[in-house]
Amino acid sequence: NAGVTQTPKFQVLKTGQSMTLQCAQDMNHEYMSWYRQDPGMGLRLIHYSVGAGITDQGEVPNGYNVSRSTTEDFPLRLLSAAPSQTSVYFCASGEGQGNYGYTFGSGTRLTVV
């Protein structure tokens, strides 16, 4: 099993450009979420999903969109990139239903210039 796969690993964007960060999991997990990691701030929740067709906002959702059309995939879209969105982005998945462990991907390092 591959676990949680994120692509790309690195990306440089110009201010105002849009892009989609991809996340796929092969563990049939119901719960998926996106976090951003900034120095000294831990990881902050952007958006999350508790199943296909269900998404909700986390702590820092502004400037990001998500959708969940399948159990396996949970893409994160940056609508109009800003330098403040320079960060490392992590996708995670969990079984839910009383099993509280989450598996994280290896991250996407995004730089907005």
Added chain:
Amino acid sequence: QQQVKQSPQSLIVQKGGIPIINCAYENTAFDYFPWYQQFPGKGPALLIAIRPDVSEKKEGRFTISFNKSAKQFSLHIMDSQPGDSATYFCAALFSGSRLTFGEGTQLTVNP
């Protein structure tokens, strides 16, 4: 608003020492308290976790102590090794789907 506070920000110990990392939370509705270990260039990996109705949990060299009344929990690493050098995050899970992380502790274990 940081709902989980973690300290210290960095920690240096000698091999065999017992580093202790502390966390405090605000929301009494959290239902699970995991610790994650992260190596440079990698995603966080679940290390050990505890439910709020348990006061202590041990897995190998790692122990969580949990004080529900004080809303605090801590990670102890027994007989620390240089391979334990990493960043450690405490976290709190709400409603099974929302993880709130502490700021992280960079641990260095010197040989």
